[in-house]
Amino acid sequence: MPEGHSVHRIARQFDRHFVGKPLSVSSPQGRFGDARLIDGAVLARSYAVGKHLFLELDSGLTLHVHLGIYGAWDFAGDIALDDTAASAGGRMGQTSGKGTVVGSHEDSLASIGAPRRTRLRIGETEARGGSPVEFPPAPVGQVRVRLLTNDAVADLRGPTVCEVIDEARVTAIRDDLGPDPLVDKGGAAKFAARIARTATPIGRALMNQKIVAGIGNVYRAEMLFRARLSPYLPANALPAETIRALWDDWVKLLRIGVDTGQMLTMDGLTLTQKRAALANRVDRHWVYRRAGESCRVCGTAIVMDIMEARKLYFCPKCQGVSA
DNA sequence: TGCCCATGGTAAT
DNA sequence: TTACCCTGGGCAG
Numbered sequence: 001m002p003e004g005h006s007v008h009r010i011a012r013q014f015d016r017h018f019v020g021k022p023l024s025v026s027s028p029q030g031r032f033g034d035a036r037l038i039d040g041a042v043l044a045r046s047y048a049v050g051k052h053l054f055l056e057l058d059s060g061l062t063l064h065v066h067l068g069i070y071g072a073w074d075f076a077g078d079i080a081l082d083d084t085a086a087s088a089g090g091r092m093g094q095t096s097g098k099g100t101v102v103g104s105h106e107d108s109l110a111s112i113g114a115p116r117r118t119r120l121r122i123g124e125t126e127a128r129g130g131s132p133v134e135f136p137p138a139p140v141g142q143v144r145v146r147l148l149t150n151d152a153v154a155d156l157r158g159p160t161v162c163e164v165i166d167e168a169r170v171t172a173i174r175d176d177l178g179p180d181p182l183v184d185k186g187g188a189a190k191f192a193a194r195i196a197r198t199a200t201p202i203g204r205a206l207m208n209q210k211i212v213a214g215i216g217n218v219y220r221a222e223m224l225f226r227a228r229l230s231p232y233l234p235a236n237a238l239p240a241e242t243i244r245a246l247w248d249d250w251v252k253l254l255r256i257g258v259d260t261g262q263m264l265t266m267d268g269l270t271l272t273q274k275r276a277a278l279a280n281r282v283d284r285h286w287v288y289r290r291a292g293e294s295c296r297v298c299g300t301a302i303v304m305d306i307m308e309a310r311k312l313y314f315c316p317k318c319q320g321v322s323a
Numbered sequence: 324t325g326c327c328c329a330t331g332g333t334a335a336t
Numbered sequence: 337t338t339a340c341c342c343t344g345g346g347c348a349g
Contacts, residue, residue, distance in 0.1 A: 002330060002331095003331095051330095051331075066333090067330095068331045068332055069341085070329085070331090070341060070342060071331090072343065157343065158343055160331065160332050160333065160340095161332075161333075207331095209331095216330045217329085220330095288330090309337090324348105324349090325347105325348095326349105327345105328345090328346085328347105329344095329345090331341105332340105333340085333341095334338100335338085335339075335340095336337080336339090
């Protein structure tokens with residue numbers, strides 16, 4: 001269930017722990033027939049563009065994954081515990097002689113210095129006083145793909161897309177995506193150019209992965225509030241400086257997201273306030289999922305509307321939306 | 324414990 | 337436009 005920041009963090013995990021190693025590729029669930037095409041290949045590179053993950057193999061083929069709304073990666077094995085905070089849209093685990101330590105993902109506070117909360121899954125044999133948990137651990141749930149090295153394992157469940165593609169297809173997919181701040185150097189100009197070509201409401205345009213890659217429903221609502229912008233304004237009617245400010249804000253939020261693993265969209269909080277906000281999911285955002293509650297700035301009730309089959313939240317007063 | 328909903332996109336209709 | 341993917345957190349009971 002990630003927006004762009006999570007996928008960059010997942011790419012980083014593969015980069016740190018899987019790149020350069022041969023992968024034993026299987027499909028415990030049995031629904032990924034292409035596993036045989038890449039089984040035994042060495043992972044050459046791991047990167048994300050927007051919400052798309054690309055695992056490039058030395059054979060020239062690429063495993064392309066999009067998590068969609070349910071998808072998740074589970075990591076386990078000989079992986080530094082410090083990295084537990086780095087998984088997102090998935091959980092990062094570590095097997096040890098004591099059991100399997102699984103970092104609580106979206107809740108992890110490790111990156112802002114608070115105590116890390118982990119939960120311990122004790123294997124059945126150990127719970128009975130037997131031998132330590134074996135590696136690799138048995139797949140849990142419907143595991144579409146398992147990528148296994150000598151000392152680490154990544155399990156993928158519930159993805160929207162999981163396919164083996166060639167270079168031409170990678171290029172086609174990337175060409176179809178809007179700029180990602182962490183990938184495209186000239187992102188601001190590309191974003192502005194694509195916005196200028198569409199009269200669609202800005203609330204819709206921000207969710208369009210062809211215009212800008214990586215923004216999802218949470219960031220969309222929060223960015224528009226931060227800009228005090230009505231979601232209904234035609235994208236191409238917005239002043240250039242407004243578009244530029246939106247892009248700059250996305251760059252900032254994405255960096256925070258990749259660094260912390262959290263969608264921290266409220267500025268100016270003290271560390272104590274941040275911890276409180278993270279401990280209580282409800283208090284994390286300006287408007288997202290706050291329909292009917294008071295705007296944190298002006299007290300007006302936050303409104304929810306459906307835009308493009310997704311829930312959109314905004315403050316009608318702060319964002320200048322007339323009833 | 325069981326139901327509802329969700330940070331998304333694809334493919335069928 | 338709808339069904340699907342089929343997980344996991346939150347919450348009512």
